[in-house]
Amino acid sequence: MIRAALDSDAQNITALWNTMIRDSLSTFTTLEKTPDDILDLIEKRRGAFLVAEVADQFAGFVTFGGFRSGPGYAATAEHTILVTPQTQGQGVGRALMKAAETAARASGTHVMIAGISHTNVSAQTFHRRLGYSEVGRLPEVGRKAGRWLDLVLMQKVL
Numbered sequence: 001m002i003r004a005a006l007d008s009d010a011q012n013i014t015a016l017w018n019t020m021i022r023d024s025l026s027t028f029t030t031l032e033k034t035p036d037d038i039l040d041l042i043e044k045r046r047g048a049f050l051v052a053e054v055a056d057q058f059a060g061f062v063t064f065g066g067f068r069s070g071p072g073y074a075a076t077a078e079h080t081i082l083v084t085p086q087t088q089g090q091g092v093g094r095a096l097m098k099a100a101e102t103a104a105r106a107s108g109t110h111v112m113i114a115g116i117s118h119t120n121v122s123a124q125t126f127h128r129r130l131g132y133s134e135v136g137r138l139p140e141v142g143r144k145a146g147r148w149l150d151l152v153l154m155q156k157v158l
Helices: 007-023 035-044 092-106 121-129
Strands: 002-004 049-054 057-066 076-083 111-117 133-144 147-157
Touching: 002 092, 007 035, 007 057, 007 076, 049 092, 057 092, 076 092, 092 111, 111 121, 121 133, 121 147
Parallel strands: 076 111
Antiparallel strands: 002 049, 049 057, 057 076, 111 147, 133 147
16 A cells, blocks of 8 residues: 555654665665654655555655756656565565656656666666666765765656
């Protein structure tokens, strides 16, 4: 089931997001989220923050928002998607992305952007299967765990 994120989801979202921040090179940040950060984001992105449940259990989330500031980018959004390890490969991510793309279209979004670490090959493959194309690669723009990391930009015209 895909539904709008609720304030009561903040703890699960925070835990999942922080695990990715701490334990992977999938994001370049090292700054962990707080439940208050997530509550603020849920409030700011009503309609653009969705949660998946499998058997009444939290299974992941997707959120999208502005790509860059300024009116010229108003129809372009960037998203973040994470699913729990136990639900990977079960279609949860695909369902979340389809719901996010539908919501984005309804809000006037024309292009959805994914910014993906070059080390996260599975995320690149996932997005490619959903119709995203690699449109750019920014070499060594990120640094984490003593490594220089490339940012792969993928996009889909909705």
